[in-house]
Amino acid sequence: QKEVEQNSGPLSVPEGAIASLNCTYSDRGSQSFFWYRQYSGKSPELIMSIYSNGDKEDGRFTAQLNKASQYVSLLIRDSQPSDSATYLCAADDRGSTLGRLYFGRGTQLTVWP
Amino acid sequence: DTGVSQNPRHKITKRGQNVTFRCDPISEHNRLYWYRQTLGQGPEFLTYFQNEAQLEKSRLLSDRFSAERPKGSFSTLEIQRTEQGDSAMYLCASSSTDGYTFGSGTRLTVV
Numbered sequence: 001q002k003e004v005e006q007n008s009g010p011l012s013v014p015e016g017a018i019a020s021l022n023c024t025y026s027d028r029g030s031q032s033f034f035w036y037r038q039y040s041g042k043s044p045e046l047i048m049s050i051y052s053n054g055d056k057e058d059g060r061f062t063a064q065l066n067k068a069s070q071y072v073s074l075l076i077r078d079s080q081p082s083d084s085a086t087y088l089c090a091a092d093d094r095g096s097t098l099g100r101l102y103f104g105r106g107t108q109l110t111v112w113p
Numbered sequence: 114d115t116g117v118s119q120n121p122r123h124k125i126t127k128r129g130q131n132v133t134f135r136c137d138p139i140s141e142h143n144r145l146y147w148y149r150q151t152l153g154q155g156p157e158f159l160t161y162f163q164n165e166a167q168l169e170k171s172r173l174l175s176d177r178f179s180a181e182r183p184k185g186s187f188s189t190l191e192i193q194r195t196e197q198g199d200s201a202m203y204l205c206a207s208s209s210t211d212g213y214t215f216g217s218g219t220r221l222t223v224v
Contacts, residue, residue: 004155028211043204043215043216044215045215046211081191088155088156099143101158103157105154105155
């Protein structure tokens with residue numbers, strides 16, 4: 001059974017701090033990785049994708065990928081209360097382009113003012 | 114382009130009844146996916162289509178579940194003889210080359 005594991009949280013950080021979210025995956029064949037944000041009662045929203053080892057930055061968000069360690073992370077700089085949500089990590093199935101994704105259970109983040 | 118549209122938003126049904134959900138993907142996306150999400154869990158894959166062809170179906174999708182995508186446009190997901198364990202959020206997504214776009218979901222409650 002292919003799995004994506006996330007630190008369960010909840011994670012609580014003060015406004016302006018860096019929030020660090022982590023994820024490991026079991027399928028060495030996975031090539032594409034995604035971070036989704038999900039507000040309570042809403043559907044997931046894509047915030048970052050990463051395909052190559054190293055860092056990818058987009059505004060306040062940085063995704064990091066280490067395929068050798070099968071590890072993906074998301075850093076949120078200058079955290080805002082509006083970042084409070086559940087963050088879902090997802091990996092593709094055996095590197096299949098645009099195929100099914102495996103999702104972790106999510107990490108709940110709270111940013112307090 | 115109004116995004117991925119799902120209807121209805123909420124559905125309450127009695128156990129044993131059949132229900133059908135509809136998904137209209139982003140028009141230029143030819144792949145369409147169905148996932149199910151329960152409280153505290155990540156989305157679980159059910160099935161996906163490329164155009165009208167159903168390319169993969171999860172073992173989670175019992176014989177009571179069927180999905181169609183006639184003419185490669187909108188898709189329907191039908192659950193027959195609903196059970197209380199079917200209560201969940203049913204999410205539809207369509208994809209470009211860079212990840213999925215999810216619809217707002219249909220929340221099913223089986224009483």
